[in-house]
Amino acid sequence: MTTSDEQTSTTPPTGDGGAGALDICASLQQLFADLVAEPGDQPLVGRQLEKELLRRARVPGDGHLAREVVNHLLRTTSSAKGRGDTATRVDALLQSTRVSTTVLAQAFGPQWAEVVAFVRRAGVLTADETQQIAAASRQNAVVPHPTIAVAERAERAYATRRVAEAALNASDDALSAANGGGGERMMSLFRGWSPGRDIEGAARALALRDLRGKFGFFQDLYDEMTWAWREVVGPLHPDDPELPTRASRTTD
Incomplete structure (x- = not known):
């Protein structure tokens, strides 16, 4: 087993997963x-x-x-x-x-490059960002995660779960560090609650993004699952449309 003295980077990655x-x-x-x-x-x-x-x-x-x-x-x-x-x-x-x-x-599925960027970004979330994600979530309707059959074959179900696990664990590390956890896991406080719920929802939606229009997984559900993240952090995918304003959502 080799050793490494290199320091871990804390620079937020770009949308293509860092250097690609x-x-x-x-x-x-x-x-x-x-x-x-x-x-x-x-x-x-x-x-x-x-x-x-x-x-x-x-x-x-x-x-x-x-x-x-x-x-x-x-x-x-x-x-x-x-x-x-x-x-x-x-x-x-x-x-x-x-x-x-x-x-x-x-x-990780067809969106693997975007998944890498998402997990890396989740790994450097700040305490302020997690609070903003929680606030954005509370201002929007909570929707169930799509089971979506989950896709054409079971392997996509495994891939989707792997994406959610990686994103949740990376953001949990960031939250622990932001709260002075010194490496202590905060999973019991994080999972199942916003912002953890919203990060998991965004992760699952991103992993299944190519299946929009199938299995009852339409754009409006994708938008609901990714809303808090996209409002606070930014798009999950370069082809994500701009989110509608709150006023337009209320009148629709």
């Missing part, structure tokens, strides 16, 4: 390489692996994205489902996986 596809692929590839067990070392697994992914990530959010990619590969890679304990299988994946845009699309 090469940036995120290289970032996760380096994380995987850093955590391959040295001869004689015990491979990392579970919370220990997650801790190291988060500690070594050079961009906020990337540790959570890496964890969800590992979860995806463990579930779908035939060699990872073979014999051997989980730690050995994870270590083999860390050694053999070439992180590519194909892997990211399989893990």
Whole structure:
């Protein structure tokens, strides 16, 4: 296992996921390489692996994205489902996986680039932004998340859940840091409540954005699920239309 003295960046990423596809692929590839067990070392697994992914990530959010990619590969890679304990299988994946845009699309769906940007941005939310998201949510109707069947095949359901998990965990880290948590998790306070609810809703809507118009998932539902985030932080996707004014929504 290699060591790294590089400092984690706290600069909010741009809408294309920082420097783009090469940036995120290289970032996760380096994380995987850093955590391959040295001869004689015990491979990392579970919370220990997650801790190291988060500690070594050079961009906020990337540790959570890496964890969800590992979860995806463990579930779908035939060699990872073979014999051997989980730690050995994870270590083999860390050694053999070439992180590519194909892997990211399989893990997070067609909007993977926007998902990366969203999770990275969630990882640097400020306390003020989370309060604004909560306020924006309270001023809008709460709508249920679409189950949407969830899409043409079960794999999209897994991808959608992975996106929501990465975004929630990244924003939880940011909220903990903003509140002086010193690494203490605030998940019990965060999940199920605004702004956590709104971040999860926006994450799920973004993961399923290409399915608008199907399964009862229309633009107005997408707008409701993403409203608070888009009003406070900005668009989730470069093709998101401008949000209508509150007055126009009231009269519609």
